[in-house]
Amino acid sequence: MILILYRLLCVFIALIIIWNMFRSDKTQEKVVYSFLIIPLLLRAFLIK
């Protein structure tokens, strides 16, 4: 159960970051957001 919640949390935060990436008008911020989502995606897929 706790693992399902963890995955949902990872997906939720990843979606928020992607949303912010698309909403931001600063390229530098977009790049930072793009890096931030990588570990969250790996965790969502339980790869590490």
Next chain:
Amino acid sequence: MFPKLHISLILLVVSLLLAGIFGRDFMKLHEREPVVKGPGVTRVGKLSSYLPALKDTAGDTDVYYLEGKEPGGTVFVMGGVHANESAGMLSAVILVENAVVNAGRLIVVPHANESGFSNTAPSEGVPSRFHIKTTGGTRWFRYGDRLTNPIDQWPDPEVYVHYPSGQLLSDFEVRNLDRSFPGRPNGNFTERVAYALTELVRKEKADLSIDLHEARPMNPIVNCIITHERAKELSSLASIDLDSKGVQMRLEPSPKKLRGMSHRELGDHTETLAVLMETGNPIQDKLHARADEALILTGKDDFFARAASKGLLYVPYLENGLSMEERVGRNVSSFQELVTVYSDLYPEKKVSVMHLPSYDQVREKGVGQFLLKP
């Protein structure tokens, strides 16, 4: 609504690509290295046959049975209880691929904690694999972590309460297989693996159980046989014999008040004579410089050489480091000595194992010489 949409899309694709590349690297940790059935292997089973709940989980692993034609006792060997103690796992593989049993039985589990091999310690920068040249080509082996992969058991509690003693241990020890014996069938993942191994010892009526480990060279418990009190006579005689052959393996009593370790719990909860062997592995210590494949294989490091010159190590730091050859040779020759002494002490349960290399042979010819072509 979405400024610079094209940049966002490109960056998103790049992120997905990078996640794919990194993910593939992580997934390689789950790939299991081949272990070749040697001439003495009569059948291969699964650990889950001792606890069906482990079937199709990361806790299931291969069990190799080497049965002799003559009756005798049963010796059980496990490597990879700690997946970062490579010489233990590799020594077990050497047994599977070389040993031929004439009398009695030998049961070997080279990757006791399979889950531990599917991750590496965070922040340590260690390689996930190492390679050994053999006569039939290069073989690869995983270098894992001391603990179960958190993917398989998470989260750690604030305090780990060992079952059944109730002893309190540090949080992360809950994923340490060698703090989880004797285990329980309905416990956490690591406890279930420990329970299956304990059940193997019980059901197969293992007379002698040997757990192959490695330790930090700055730890006093190294190059030694840790022995349960019922195995004291056996281990003492083996230690003396090994010493006379130039292989120093000190004797350490299994502490009664530190629970969860195989030599303590298998000895207390089963009929087996339980021992654990430790060789010195520099990559496990904090003193080393770069942690790479060479360090796993040669154990050579300038900081260790300096520490040795100041008398800070508990193992003789050889001119050429603490090579895999030295460590595997030490384990295999100690195994042979324990089995020989056991057969002398209990002739009605004699176990005769042939075709294993000696300490000197492994050191001279290299480990690869005794690994088969997959």
